[in-house]
Ligand SMILES: [Zn+2]
C-alpha cells in the first residue's frame with residue numbers, strides 16, 4: 330500500500346517494499362510529530378521505514394529529516410550534488426522561473442540572515458550518496474532512482490515499474506484542475522527541467538507525484 334503524507338506545504342510519500350517502507354522527502358521544519366501521527370494512523374511503526382530518499386536539499390524537503398531519521402533509525406540517501414548542503418544545513422534559494430518569483434528571490438537575497446533563519450534546518454549526514462541512476466532492488470524496493478537535475482543540480486526522481494514517478498519539485502501541481510503549467514516556481518535550469526520531463530515521458534512514466542500538489546498524468550506535461 331502506498332501512502333501520501335501531507336507535511337505543511339510539502340507531501341512525502343511512503344512506498345512499500347520487501348521488509349518495510351521507503352520514505353521520499355521529509356517535509357518542512359517542525360513536522361515530525363505530524364509525520365509520526367500519520368504513521369500511527371496507517372498502522373506503521375517508525376522502525377518499518379527502511380530508507381529515506383531526499384529528492385533535493387531544500388528546506389521544505391529536509392526540515393524535519395533530522396527528527397524523523399532519529400526515530401526511524403534508517404539510512405538517508407541523496408545525490409552527491411546536494412549532500413554537502415544537507416550535512417552543513419546550508420540554505421540555498423534557487424532562482425525564480427517567472428517574473429514574480431525572480432523578483433521574490435532578488436528581494437530575499439538582500440536579506441541573507443533572515444533567509445537563513447526562516448528556512449533553517451538541522452544538518453543531517455547522509456548515509457548513501459549517489460551520483461547516477463540506481464536500482465533500489467538491493468535495498469528491498471521495486472523501484473529505481475533517476476537523477477533529474479533542473480530544479481536543483483542534484484534533484485532525484487523515484488520511478489516504479491508501474492510507471493509512477495515521485496518527482497520532488499521537478500514539477501508541481503498546486504493550481505485547480507487543469508489550470509496552469511507544471512513549472513516549479515523556482516529552479517536552476519528550465520532547459521534541464523524540460524529535459525527531465527521528456528525523459529520521464531519517453532521511459533513510459535504514466536503519472537507524476539509532485540511534492541507540491543496532486544498527482545497528474547504525464548501526458549499533461551506541456552512539452
Ligand atoms: Zn525545491
Ligand SMILES: [Zn+2]
Pocket residue numbers: 339387389390498540541
Ligand atoms: Zn519543494
